[in-house]
Amino acid sequence: NAGVTQTPKFQVLKTGQSMTLQCAQDMNHNSMYWYRQDPGMGLRLIYYSASEGTTDKGEVPNGYNVSRLNKREFSLRLESAAPSQTSVYFCASSETGLNQPQHFGDGTRLSIL
Amino acid sequence: AQSVTQLDSHVSVSEGTPVLLRCNYSSSYSPSLFWYVQHPNKGLQLLLKYTSAATLVKGINGFEAEFKKSETSFHLTKPSAHMSDAAEYFCVVSDGRGYNKLIFGAGTRLAVHP
Numbered sequence: 001n002a003g004v005t006q007t008p009k010f011q012v013l014k015t016g017q018s019m020t021l022q023c024a025q026d027m028n029h030n031s032m033y034w035y036r037q038d039p040g041m042g043l044r045l046i047y048y049s050a051s052e053g054t055t056d057k058g059e060v061p062n063g064y065n066v067s068r069l070n071k072r073e074f075s076l077r078l079e080s081a082a083p084s085q086t087s088v089y090f091c092a093s094s095e096t097g098l099n100q101p102q103h104f105g106d107g108t109r110l111s112i113l
Numbered sequence: 114a115q116s117v118t119q120l121d122s123h124v125s126v127s128e129g130t131p132v133l134l135r136c137n138y139s140s141s142y143s144p145s146l147f148w149y150v151q152h153p154n155k156g157l158q159l160l161l162k163y164t165s166a167a168t169l170v171k172g173i174n175g176f177e178a179e180f181k182k183s184e185t186s187f188h189l190t191k192p193s194a195h196m197s198d199a200a201e202y203f204c205v206v207s208d209g210r211g212y213n214k215l216i217f218g219a220g221t222r223l224a225v226h227p
Contacts, residue, residue: 004156031213040122042203042217043157050212090156099145099164099207102215104156 002026004105006091012111013081021076021108023091029103030096032074033058034066036087037107043090049074051096081112115140117206119218127226132176132191134221136204139185145207146187147215148178152200160202163187174198199225 007022025032030051035043045058047066055066063085065077074093078085088109092102120135138144145164149157161172168180178189187204201220208214 040219042219043215044217045214048212048214056212092157094213098213100213101147101159101162102213104149104158106154106156 004091004093004103006089006105006108008108009106010109012113013078014113015082017081017112019078019081019110021078021089021091021110022073023075023105024073025091025093025103026072027093027103028071029093030071031094031100032068033092033094033102034064034074034076035090035092036060036085037090038087046076046089083112086110086112115144115206115208115216117204117216117218119202119204119221121221122219123222123224125224125226126194128196129193132189132194132198132223134189134202134204134223136187136189136218137185138187138204138206140206146178146180147205147207148172148176148187148189149203149205150200151203151220157203160189194223194225196225196227199223 004025033048034046049055049068052071067075088107090107092104094100094102116139118137148160151157161170163170163180171177176191201222204218206216
């Protein structure tokens with residue numbers, strides 16, 4: 001069972017470079033999410049997509065863009081990477097509706113020098 | 114606004130002894146609460162979920178949590194720790210409004226010693 005798949009698993013970028021993180025889910029979920037995880041801060045929501053064709057900002061959207069390519073795929077783009085964006089990025093998906101548990105991928109570990 | 118506080122950033126136990134990970138929440142209405150576990154270099158896995166049915170919730174791998182409204186707590190317990198339980202644990206509250214927003218605690222790192 002694949003669940004939520006993220007690529008790449010690791011990436012090192014130089015300041016100013018661009019990068020797209022890919023996420024795909026095979027659970028037929030309508031809702032998808034991008035988080036970043038930093039030490040001692042839990043997970044913070046960057047963007048979410050409640051359904052195909054819609055995207056909205058989360059708690060920390062600055063410096064990021066997203067695309068909901070289809071129901072399965074939700075990508076996160078860094079247009080001009082900054083050292084402050086060094087983090088672990090997680091994609092998640094859930095069924096439609098409130099209070100639904102979210103299912104997470106294994107993360108992308110991104111370092112920006 | 115909803116929030117969640119995990120009272121211990123690190124907990125260390127011996128194998129075979131009980132585990133207690135503490136979580137307090139703040140919510141202006143009846144919340145949904147979750148515990149997730151994260152093993153090294155892995156994503157978050159759902160342990161259990163509370164959604165106003167039974168106050169004692171049983172999860173995977175022998176974990177359970179009790180919802181106590183009077184104490185605004187949702188502590189995670191396990192009677193006997195196993196080495197494989199070493200991981201980081203997150204208490205999570207659902208915002209319950211608009212989209213399916215989850216609010217994460219800062220996490221508790223559980224170490225299990227032989």
